[in-house]
Amino acid sequence: MGEAAQSNTGRWTVGDIVGLVGGLTGVASLFIAGLSWWEASQSRKIAAGAQALSEKSFDRSAGKGGAEFSIVDFSPTVDDIPQQLKFRSFFGTDEVRLESLDQLLALNPRVTVQNAGDEIIEALRVETKFVFGMIDTRELSPHKQRAPTPWVLRQVEREDHQLGKKLMPGQRATVAVARGLVSQMLQAQATDRAAKDHYGRFEIRCYGRLVGLTAFDGDERNAIVVMNFVWLPTGFTDDRCKKFLETFQPDVEIAPGK
Numbered sequence: 001m002g003e004a005a006q007s008n009t010g011r012w013t014v015g016d017i018v019g020l021v022g023g024l025t026g027v028a029s030l031f032i033a034g035l036s037w038w039e040a041s042q043s044r045k046i047a048a049g050a051q052a053l054s055e056k057s058f059d060r061s062a063g064k065g066g067a068e069f070s071i072v073d074f075s076p077t078v079d080d081i082p083q084q085l086k087f088r089s090f091f092g093t094d095e096v097r098l099e100s101l102d103q104l105l106a107l108n109p110r111v112t113v114q115n116a117g118d119e120i121i122e123a124l125r126v127e128t129k130f131v132f133g134m135i136d137t138r139e140l141s142p143h144k145q146r147a148p149t150p151w152v153l154r155q156v157e158r159e160d161h162q163l164g165k166k167l168m169p170g171q172r173a174t175v176a177v178a179r180g181l182v183s184q185m186l187q188a189q190a191t192d193r194a195a196k197d198h199y200g201r202f203e204i205r206c207y208g209r210l211v212g213l214t215a216f217d218g219d220e221r222n223a224i225v226v227m228n229f230v231w232l233p234t235g236f237t238d239d240r241c242k243k244f245l246e247t248f249q250p251d252v253e254i255a256p257g258k
Contacts, residue, residue: 066217067208068117074225076107100235111225112174113206114257121167121208125216128157128180132201133188150190157183161252170257176250177204186241194233202227
């Protein structure tokens with residue numbers, strides 16, 4: 001009996017085999033269940049991504065969404081303006097007074113926008129608008145004092161800039177805006193009062209165009225800057241200004257975000 005019991009000690013019984021098979025089956029079932037859960041999770045992520053992409057494409061086609069950026073800086077600041085151009089108006093306000101086009105070009109007015117979204121911008125649009133103006137008609141005849149500021153027929157000067165280097169998310173782009181300002185100033189100045197100071201307020205708005213799209217858009221609440229100037233039309237003659245408008249080609253500088 002002792003020898004028989006000892007000889008059966010190292011042998012597999014039917015119960016042992018059944019137990020082993022059952023255990024392996026259980027482990028396999030757990031593995032398959034885990035794998036199925038992982039596959040289902042991945043499928044849900046892929047489906048969610050596809051849905052998000054589909055919604056984004058639909059929003060684009062419907063005119064929703066688009067470029068996200070804002071004006072983060074503009075120049076010149078008060079500290080950048082030479083003392084000889086600073087002017088105290090008869091209203092008691094501090095203004096920038098320009099006696100010639102060259103002075104405006106030396107100031108090099110410009111705006112800096114930042115791509116605040118997660119998509120690439122391939123082009124910028126800058127719109128400059130003369131929104132308010134007046135002429136200092138003191139010491140002129142009553143007839144000329146009552147004469148209005150000329151109509152600005154081309155009410156918005158629009159400039160599109162195809163970027164040589166794409167504006168990536170977080171990056172900044174700086175563009176000169178002198179061309180739009182000169183175009184609006186030229187229309188708003190009165191030749192019969194060219195020796196008198198002209199006051200003007202200008203709105204500058206910026207828009208972006210995403211890669212693959214044809215329209216420009218942007219959040220106007222964050223993409224507008226206001227500039228005020230006083231200028232003397234004797235220094236902004238038609239010939240000089242028109243030549244500048246025909247030849248000036250501003251460069252757009254791309255820089256990393258801060």
